[in-house]
Amino acid sequence: MKIIHCHPKYQHLKSKIESIIKGFESKGVAVTIGQRNVIKSFEVDRLTLNIKSFKKPNAFNSFIYKWIRRSKAKRSFEYASRLIDCGISTPFPIAYKEETSTLGLKKSYYVSEHIDYDFEFRALIHNPKFPEREEILKQFAEFTFKLHENNINFLDHSPGNTLVVKTKQGYKFYLIDLNRMRFESMTFEKRMHNFRRLWLSKTMIKVIAKKYSELYNTSYQETHDLMLKQSMAFQHKINRKKLRRSGRKMQFKS
Structure with missing residues (x-):
């Protein structure tokens, strides 16, 4: 059929x-x-x-x-x-x-x-000197906050699953690869957990956490610390096998 x-x-x-x-x-x-x-x-x-x-x-x-x-x-x-x-x-x-x-x-x-996009979110990770990087990260924080406010838990919120289009008004973000989502109440812990797959550097976390804390009306330090904790835990989990095999130390990007 x-x-x-x-x-x-x-x-x-x-x-x-x-x-x-x-x-x-x-x-x-x-x-x-x-x-x-x-x-x-x-x-x-x-x-x-x-x-x-x-x-x-x-x-x-x-x-x-x-x-x-x-x-x-x-x-x-x-x-x-x-x-x-x-x-x-x-x-x-x-x-x-x-x-x-x-x-x-x-x-x-x-x-x-089809969307004619300018770049993927991953471009900001690979290029710390990406043009208007800080402003894009602030707008991305607003975009993710809007997701969470609508009770959307995008389980594949990862660098390759957000397409970015530059407009006269700013930046527009498009989600792709959508088949893994939950529609549920988003607690503060779930919100910070949702950032973990993005492979954010420490600098990126500082920018996003500052903007998100303003939007969510919580302290910057609390937002930053939990976002950093979730991101580091995920990255260390993914890299653990590689660490054991190589015997080298891998540092969290700044």
Whole structure:
């Protein structure tokens, strides 16, 4: 069985999207070719679409995604719609497709509008002298605060999952890779925990913590200390195996 669901705004493209997905393997321009997922772009009626093909799940997950949990494609579509309703920017959700059998999910695809972005958030990590870096970090703190105020816990809040567009009014942030989210009350501890995957340096934490503390009406020191603690714990956890193998000391970036 093949099911395709289109946003009401794009119902007129349904048949064309179905045709594109049929030829996904041999057509389109590669955006990301990963071990798990593949993203390609396609031109349709002067509109550029990004189509994400999720890796075929194993037998267990195939059953789970059909009968118990929503597929990653469906979650991506629904979460994007919910973000937009909250005023959070993300590439517009156009459609998703699921291919299933009686045993479970076989393949799934998520279709979204292409964003011409200027850089990823990760550029600020790799380049401490990035133009207007401090101002971008302040605006990013405001963006993340807005997420938290809307009770959105973006579990994959990592450097490659925020696209940045420079506008006349400032910087606009777009979330991508949306299939892992929780919509829940965000305590102060959860908010600081949500920064841990961003690989923030000490300097970046100082800037973000100062702005966030102003917005959340809490002390800078408390905000800074917990954000730093969460970030260091995550980075040390990821680096632990590398440390053991190399026998070298790795320092937290300043």
